Amino acid sequence: MYTCAHCAVKACYNNTKDKMPQNCPMREPELYVGLPEVYHEEENLRIFQESAQIEHDGYCQWNRVYETIEFIKRMDYKLVGIAFCVGLQREAAVFDRLLRAHGIKTCSLICKNGGFDKNDFGIADENKLKGCGYEAACNPVGQAKLLAAAGTDFNVVIGLCVGHDTLFFKYTETPFTVLVVKDRVLGHNPCAALYGAEGYFKGEGYFRKKFGLPPADQLNKNK
Numbered sequence: 001m002y003t004c005a006h007c008a009v010k011a012c013y014n015n016t017k018d019k020m021p022q023n024c025p026m027r028e029p030e031l032y033v034g035l036p037e038v039y040h041e042e043e044n045l046r047i048f049q050e051s052a053q054i055e056h057d058g059y060c061q062w063n064r065v066y067e068t069i070e071f072i073k074r075m076d077y078k079l080v081g082i083a084f085c086v087g088l089q090r091e092a093a094v095f096d097r098l099l100r101a102h103g104i105k106t107c108s109l110i111c112k113n114g115g116f117d118k119n120d121f122g123i124a125d126e127n128k129l130k131g132c133g134y135e136a137a138c139n140p141v142g143q144a145k146l147l148a149a150a151g152t153d154f155n156v157v158i159g160l161c162v163g164h165d166t167l168f169f170k171y172t173e174t175p176f177t178v179l180v181v182k183d184r185v186l187g188h189n190p191c192a193a194l195y196g197a198e199g200y201f202k203g204e205g206y207f208r209k210k211f212g213l214p215p216a217d218q219l220n221k222n223k
């Protein structure tokens with residue numbers, strides 16, 4: 001198995017291939033056969049080159065919203081889909097207005113489209129947030145399919161639930177990016193838990209239990 005997350009050498013990054021760790025994937029060059037050709041396919045090359053240019057032009061200056069708008073403009077996408085969570089409708093509306101202000105056409109679709117009840121998908125009443133009665137189910141497959149039917153050539157995901165986003169990614173046939181990752185507790189900033197895991201959450205106290213973190217010695221044993 002690869003353990004790049006714990007690699008201190010980073011021979012790939014530092015161009016020191018003579019120092020590759022034993023389990024480095026680059027020790028198996030056959031794994032990389034054909035990959036450069038994929039990047040040279042017309043659409044992929046354009047996406048890749050515009051991404052690299054944005055990284056260069058706005059490095060540590062442009063926030064993600066700005067970068068996303070810039071990418072959409074440089075890619076000349078004609079109709080941008082916004083697949084958003086009902087809990088982030090306000091943020092979706094702001095982003096939608098920003099895109100329109102830049103002259104970009106949009107099509108926004110809420111997660112609850114279709115008006116299915118959670119019961120329809122095998123969720124029992126006792127596992128609903130409200131306990132019983134109608135509770136609208138998220139419909140990420142519908143978001144993927146309806147945005148495709150509307151003719152979007154690029155989609156932006158705003159705060160779909162973990163797992164629901166998995167279904168959106170599985171069924172979308174349109175290139176997309178993620179603008180917002182939902183984290184109801186940490187202001188949609190999951191990195192805060194990662195930063196805290198070796199900081200204030202490190203002890204055995206309230207936050208550690210709340211975030212389901214294993215004891216510190218287990219967390220660090222793969223280092």
Ligand code: SF4
Nearest residue numbers: 004007010011012024
């Ligand atoms: S040098 Fe190899 S093992 Fe280390 S991060 Fe790069 S690809 Fe992963």
